[in-house]
Amino acid sequence: MRERELFTDASLSTCLDELRLIASKHGSALETALRKHGYFKIAGIDEAGRGPLAGPVVACAIIVPLGMRLPKLTDSKLLSDQDLTSLYDRLTTSKEVVYGVAVVGNEEIDRVNILQASLKAMHQAVEK
Numbered sequence: 001m002r003e004r005e006l007f008t009d010a011s012l013s014t015c016l017d018e019l020r021l022i023a024s025k026h027g028s029a030l031e032t033a034l035r036k037h038g039y040f041k042i043a044g045i046d047e048a049g050r051g052p053l054a055g056p057v058v059a060c061a062i063i064v065p066l067g068m069r070l071p072k073l074t075d076s077k078l079l080s081d082q083d084l085t086s087l088y089d090r091l092t093t094s095k096e097v098v099y100g101v102a103v104v105g106n107e108e109i110d111r112v113n114i115l116q117a118s119l120k121a122m123h124q125a126v127e128k
Contacts, residue, residue, distance in 0.1 A: 041098075043126060047118050055106055057114065059121035061128075062091065062099040100128025 031042055041063050049057035064070070070090075072083050079087065091097050102124035109117040 045122050045125065047121060050114055050118055056103045057109060057118050057121050058101065058103050059118065059125040060099060060101045061122065061125040062097065064091070065096040068094075068096070100125040102128065 034042055043061040043063050045059060045061045047057055047059040049055060070087065072079060073087060076084065091099065102121045104117040104121040104124075108120070112120070
C-alpha cells in the first residue's frame with residue numbers, strides 16, 4: 001500500500017505522535033502537505049474493539065480517490081443503518097477504493113495487550 005517510506009523505524013513513534021496531533025486539528029491540511037511531498041496514497045486507518053472486555057480487535061485501512069466525496073461521513077456512530085449500508089456498498093464496490101481489513105483475536109490481545117494488538121491489526125490492514 002505504501003508508495004514511499006515516510007519514516008525510519010527509529011523516528012516512527014515520535015513522528016506518529018506528532019502526526020496524530022496535527023491530524024486531530026488539521027486533517028485536511030496534513031493530507032495536502034503530504035501530497036505536496038509526493039505521497040499520493042494516503043490511508044485512513046481505524047479500529048474497533050478496544051473498549052469491550054472480550055473479543056477481537058478489528059482494523060481497516062482505506063484509500064479513497066482524491067475527488068471522492070462522502071458528505072455524511074463524519075462519525076459512523078451517527079449514521080443510520082441505511083446510510084451505513086449505502087456507504088459500505090459504495091466503498092466496497094468502487095474500483096477506485098483500496099482497503100484492507102484485519103482481525104486480531106482475544107488470545108493475542110491477552111498475550112501482548114490491547115494497544116499492541118490494535119497496532120498489529122492496523123499494520124496488517126495496511127499490508128493487505
